[in-house]
Amino acid sequence: MKNLDINQLLAARITERQDNLYRLAFSYVKNQEDALDIVQESIRKALVSSNKIKDVSSIDSWLYKIIVRTALDVLRKKKKLTVADDETIEYLRRGEEDHYPDLDLQKALEGLSLKYRTIVVLRFFEDLKLEEIAEVLEENVSTVKTRLYKALQLLRTKMTEQGETKRWKKN
Amino acid sequence: MEKELMNLRDEYLQTPIPKELKDVVQAALNEKPKKKPRLGRNILMSAAAALLIMTASVNVSPAAAKAMSEIPYMEKVIKVITFVEWKEEDNNSSAVIRTPAILGLENEQLENSLNDKYLSESKQLYKEFTDSMSKLKEGEKGDLSVESGYSILTDNETILSVQRYTERISASSSTESQFDTVDKKNEVLLTLNSLFKDDRYLQVISNNIKEQMKQQMAANPDTIYWVGNDDVSAFKSIDEKQSFYINKDGKLVIAFDSFEVSPGYMGEVEFIIPTNVISGLLVGDQYIH
Numbered sequence: 001m002k003n004l005d006i007n008q009l010l011a012a013r014i015t016e017r018q019d020n021l022y023r024l025a026f027s028y029v030k031n032q033e034d035a036l037d038i039v040q041e042s043i044r045k046a047l048v049s050s051n052k053i054k055d056v057s058s059i060d061s062w063l064y065k066i067i068v069r070t071a072l073d074v075l076r077k078k079k080k081l082t083v084a085d086d087e088t089i090e091y092l093r094r095g096e097e098d099h100y101p102d103l104d105l106q107k108a109l110e111g112l113s114l115k116y117r118t119i120v121v122l123r124f125f126e127d128l129k130l131e132e133i134a135e136v137l138e139e140n141v142s143t144v145k146t147r148l149y150k151a152l153q154l155l156r157t158k159m160t161e162q163g164e165t166k167r168w169k170k171n
Numbered sequence: 172m173e174k175e176l177m178n179l180r181d182e183y184l185q186t187p188i189p190k191e192l193k194d195v196v197q198a199a200l201n202e203k204p205k206k207k208p209r210l211g212r213n214i215l216m217s218a219a220a221a222l223l224i225m226t227a228s229v230n231v232s233p234a235a236a237k238a239m240s241e242i243p244y245m246e247k248v249i250k251v252i253t254f255v256e257w258k259e260e261d262n263n264s265s266a267v268i269r270t271p272a273i274l275g276l277e278n279e280q281l282e283n284s285l286n287d288k289y290l291s292e293s294k295q296l297y298k299e300f301t302d303s304m305s306k307l308k309e310g311e312k313g314d315l316s317v318e319s320g321y322s323i324l325t326d327n328e329t330i331l332s333v334q335r336y337t338e339r340i341s342a343s344s345s346t347e348s349q350f351d352t353v354d355k356k357n358e359v360l361l362t363l364n365s366l367f368k369d370d371r372y373l374q375v376i377s378n379n380i381k382e383q384m385k386q387q388m389a390a391n392p393d394t395i396y397w398v399g400n401d402d403v404s405a406f407k408s409i410d411e412k413q414s415f416y417i418n419k420d421g422k423l424v425i426a427f428d429s430f431e432v433s434p435g436y437m438g439e440v441e442f443i444i445p446t447n448v449i450s451g452l453l454v455g456d457q458y459i460h
Contacts, residue, residue, distance in 0.1 A: 007395070007434050011200050018196045023186045032189050039192065043199035047436055051392050105175050106182070124176045125183040156172060 006050050013059050014043055020126060021067050027121050028071035028114075038074055042066045061128065061135040068118060068136060075114070108158035116151035123148055201435050324350070325419045330458060332416035334426075347428050348439060350416040352458075361458065364411045366423075372452045377408040379449075380425060380442045384432075396433045396440075406432040421460045422446060 014021070018039070025038035045066050053062060109117060122128045122136060130148070134141045324332040332352040352361045363372070384396035384406070397405045414426040423444045429435055446459055453459055 014196060014200065018192055019188050022188055022192050023183065026186050027183065036189065036191060036195050040195050040199045043196060044202065048393050105179055125180045152172065
């Protein structure tokens with residue numbers, strides 16, 4: 001039975017990739033509670049519409065797509081500034097001591113609009129191919145390519161700005 | 172820049188994974204989809220609820236019991252009241268087992284056999300639970316919960332159908348139900364075989380269920396049944412021990428446990444068999460019409 005196979009496969013993929021799905025959700029909301037909610041809600045959505053999976057090999061990007069959409073929904077509903085909890089602050093502080101330059105990049109990344117940030121996260125952190133990102137975002141590959149290029153350009157600009165502000169403050 | 176991104180990636184990959192994630196994922200995978208409330212079911216539920224309230228007040232207050240027994244017809248009605256209730260809570264686990272007792276049947280033997288059956292089974296269930304509890308106490312960690320109870324599906328002049336359910340929750344949850352239907356007038360417990368002339372009904376009902384499954388799946392893409400010819404685990408046929416009850420419209424209802432014919436998220440499923448499909452095979456139209 002085709003449906004049975006799909007559902008079993010889906011459950012297996014979800015179980016196997018749960019950490020990745022959680023991390024992606026967390027990268028949007030920056031707190032554990034919401035990230036867990038997003039994962040839960042996404043699995044619900046996935047199970048209900050598993051019959052929409054056309055190509056078994058694209059289950060992963062399909063799952064990422066659901067996570068991204070659910071996360072955006074949550075952010076839209078909250079419409080609040082990202083508030084970091086103690087854990088995150090601690091985490092960032094630790095990062096500050098260990099890898100100073102990366103924090104600048106992290107800040108720059110946080111400063112990007114979601115449209116660009118998603119692409120950077122999927123491309124560099126989740127190691128998705130451009131084709132897969134195109135599937136997740138339902139855009140064509142050249143749009144994704146352009147947007148990624150633009151995102152990197154923005155990051156560079158932001159980091160240069162930050163660097164200059166810092167030098168200016170020091171003087 | 173690319174190198175810095177790679178460093179940032181390492182940090183991203185170190186996003187702390189909460190230990191709850193596993194449970195959340197498993198729970199979501201095993202979840203039943205939200206069912207749209209159905210009017211018929213609601214009426215049935217409120218009828219059952221009313222009966223439970225009555226039962227409760229009879230049990231709690233002797234005065235209420237006396238008052239009710241003075242209402243005309245009341246003593247003639249077969250009453251299902253909560254007979255025994257066990258409760259045990261320990262650490263993370265809990266068990267609530269309600270044993271229905273059917274009173275008012277004149278045929279002592281049937282009444283006894285029904286009650287004994289409920290009782291021994293509920294005791295068995297409780298024993299299973301205490302066994303697994305002692306295992307848990309020996310050091311194994313886990314959250315386990317058993318809830319068991321019953322609902323009255325049909326209670327009219329001739330027929331009483333009772334559903335007993337057992338829900339086990341331990342990481343994932345599963346529900347099993349057992350159905351009993353008794354003829355109150357003749358005081359017999361109905362079996363599928365006793366309703367039909369011969370075993371042709373097995374195939375006829377199975378075919379009807381398969382048709383219904385296919386129709387439902389075509390109408391709603393979220394509905395999935397394991398039906399087909401090519402699959403080993405697909406639904407093929409009911410047997411004479413298949414769970415069933417007779418609903419208040421006098422229709423035969425075939426019931427399946429969760430996971431029996433469909434993915435877990437579909438929950439327990441039921442099929443109402445149109446009477447005209449089986450009317451030629453029935454012994455009589457007293458129960459099913």
